[in-house]
Amino acid sequence: MALVTSDVNPNRKFDTGRIDFLGKAKYLVPLSIITIVVGLFNLYYKGLNYGIDFVGGTQFQIEYAQPLDASAVRKVLDDNGYQKALVQSFSDKKSFLIRMQALHGTTDKESDEMQNALVKKLTAAFKNDVPGNPAEIRSVASVGPQVGAELKRNSLLATFYSLLMILIYIGLRFDYKYAPGAVFCTIHDAVVTISIYAIFKREVNMETLASILTLLGYSMNDTIITFDRIRENERIFRGENFYNIVNRSVNDMLGRTLLTAFTTELAVAGLYFFSDGVIKEITFTLLVGIVIGTYSSIYIAAPVVIWLDRLERRRAETRMQAAKTVKA
Secondary structure (H helix, E strand, C coil): CEEEECCCCCCCEEEEECCCCHHHHHHHHHHHHHHHHHHHHHHHHCCCEECHHHHCEEEEEEEECCCCCHHHHHHHHHHCCCCCCEEEECCCCCEEEEEEECCCCCCHHHHHHHHHHHHHHHHHHHHHCCCCCCEEEEEEEEECHHHHHHHHHHHHHHHHHHHHHHHHHHHHHCCCCCHHHHHHHHHHHHHHHHHHHHHHCCEECHHHHHHHHHHHHHHHHHHHHHHHHHHHHHHHCCCCCHHHHHHHHHHHCHHHHHHHHHHHHHHHHHHHHCCCHHHHHHHHHHHHHHHHHHHHHHHHHHHHHHHHHHHHHHHHHHHHHHHHHHHC
16 A cells, blocks of 8 residues: 555645556657557558458368378478468367468459369369378358458448447547547557557458457456546545556556456466467457457556546646736
8 A cells, every 4th residue: 555645634644555557658658659569560560461351362271180280281281382471280180270362363253263263273182192180171261352351441431430439439438638648548559459469460350340349349448447437536625636546546446457367367267278260369359459459458558547637737726827817
């Protein structure tokens, strides 16, 4: 417990909480800025690693009768003239997910014909090219370049409208002092998560965007609960230093925040380490995003609220001084 002299009654002490969270913000906010800058740099010069949902291509999910090394699957692809395929092995070493870039012809019809020929050729190869260990084709998905571009555009529009609705809700839910902090928190979480994908060149697909929107909602919920406690304590401890009120409020919500984040992370970690394929990609976003969302509620949203409060107090003092000058 940290006690400071009360601004309301100098003979009393005000409890600001056990941990001075906001005192550490000056060290952690630059870390967020560096991550965002590095991520945006990678995003601008290298771009995101879009999956076949957005750039087009073909995806095979196959299962061999006996365990097989991923190099043997790559050899089948190499022997059939497809060296740039991405091969992902599942935990049983018998199932594989294979992603291949779209084939481009001079016309849409020619592109479709090339995709169909690819599927037919590789289907036969997976069944016959490994002696004594034929593969069963579990699923095949092909997306043409034009369809991929349309899916990419529609997904980005859906993401934009979702963020717009979140921002409208924030504007209605909070006043001028709290709304900007929630907005910056939301933008921070989205940009940092995308930056991590850009830095580590992880694949971005429709599932990734859905999981990013999910974690934004999670983070927003945590921010709203923290802000409600700040506003409650502001009414209870009217006249106290606002910095101390915010620090106490964050400490008040610490147990709830850690328990919620920890239990959610346990469930997500279980899915991440014991699953494969699409589920693993979604849970990676949530695994990283929950940490980012919890961090931003404390070290991004709260400092912005304090900065806006100080700005408003300075403006009020300036107006009072101007009014006194006019009266004089």
